[in-house]
Amino acid sequence: MEYQKILNQIEAELTAKQSTGQVASYIPELSKISSKKLGVHLYCINSGHYNFGDSTERFSIQSISKVFALTKAMSLLDDELFERVDVEPSGDPFNSLVQLEYEQGIPRNPFINAGALVISDILISLLDNPKEDFLRFIQSIAHNDSIKINNEVYESEKKYSHRNAALLNLMKSFRNIKNDIEVVLDFYIFQCAIEMSCEELSIAFMIYANQGKTLSDGHQVLAPRKIKRINAIMQTCGFYDEAGEFSFRVGLPGKSGVGGGIAAIHPGQYTVTVWSPPLNPKGNSELGMYALERLTTLTGLSIF
Numbered sequence: 293m294e295y296q297k298i299l300n301q302i303e304a305e306l307t308a309k310q311s312t313g314q315v316a317s318y319i320p321e322l323s324k325i326s327s328k329k330l331g332v333h334l335y336c337i338n339s340g341h342y343n344f345g346d347s348t349e350r351f352s353i354q355s356i357s358k359v360f361a362l363t364k365a366m367s368l369l370d371d372e373l374f375e376r377v378d379v380e381p382s383g384d385p386f387n388s389l390v391q392l393e394y395e396q397g398i399p400r401n402p403f404i405n406a407g408a409l410v411i412s413d414i415l416i417s418l419l420d421n422p423k424e425d426f427l428r429f430i431q432s433i434a435h436n437d438s439i440k441i442n443n444e445v446y447e448s449e450k451k452y453s454h455r456n457a458a459l460l461n462l463m464k465s466f467r468n469i470k471n472d473i474e475v476v477l478d479f480y481i482f483q484c485a486i487e488m489s490c491e492e493l494s495i496a497f498m499i500y501a502n503q504g505k506t507l508s509d510g511h512q513v514l515a516p517r518k519i520k521r522i523n524a525i526m527q528t529c530g531f532y533d534e535a536g537e538f539s540f541r542v543g544l545p546g547k548s549g550v551g552g553g554i555a556a557i558h559p560g561q562y563t564v565t566v567w568s569p570p571l572n573p574k575g576n577s578e579l580g581m582y583a584l585e586r587l588t589t590l591t592g593l594s595i596f
């Protein structure tokens with residue numbers, strides 16, 4: 293397949309397209325990013341790397357980090373993990389509080405903020421040096437020791453984290469948060485402030501497309517049966533209240549972040565990451581979704 297040619301066509305289509313999305317501004321530091329940034333990196337198991345645009349520039353991975361955090365937690369725990377967080381789509385915005393009240397502090401899934409905060413709490417309890425160990429984990433699956441957080445984004449989110457603090461307080465009242473709220477919030481904001489490029493995310497996401505193994509050295513990071521579950525949760529919950537729409541249009545498991553990134557995978561075939569900061573009203577990259585829809589259409593390679 294002529295992947296580079298297909299990417300070039302997608303680039304031309306995206307450049308001609310007028311985005312109506314808005315760059316995230318509720319974390320003030322994120323609003324400083326140019327809305328024009330656009331990059332794609334496709335990493336195929338059989339034929340290697342293809343890309344265009346700003347694919348090597350690092351951006352704030354934000355909620356894409358929730359996939360890595362779940363992976364780390366699942367490497368340390370078995371099914372007992374899912375007593376504290378469910379695996380159902382929420383149908384609500386990523387930072388919504390409503391379901392938590394009538395579902396007794398058990399978040400719908402690990403990819404909405406409430407669920408990710410429970411995963412942060414679990415990692416804090418289980419890791420010796422939570423921040424360092426978690427960053428080290430991402431560096432190892434991305435094969436890149438220079439990956440780090442953006443301090444300005446970290447400080448910026450710290451000033452505006454009232455909603456996440458509310459989620460933590462509510463869950464603590466139901467005894468589903470064990471550590472101090474401030475400590476959990478700090479770790480969560482740290483993980484969201486990690487910066488990676490499309491290329492680095494595509495390399496790190498290869499474990500989800502390759503049965504839990506890195507492609508370059510074949511290291512088994514997580515058992516295939518656990519990878520299958522993470523992919524299922526990405527498919528059903530990776531895009532909050534737009535998970536159905538993403539499945540419908542793109543047809544791949546994936547995860548978005550408010551930094552404008554989307555990482556997606558086709559098991560046994562490829563990983564792909566898109567970065568375009570303007571977000572649609574549901575908080576997902578508008579052009580990113582369009583680019584992935586065109587990729588699965590033009591290659592004929594979706595999981596359905």
Ligand code: GLN
Nearest residue numbers: 354355386405484549550
């Ligand atoms: N740090 C962001 C928040 O908690 C992440 C949200 C996202 O990327 N959807 O609001």
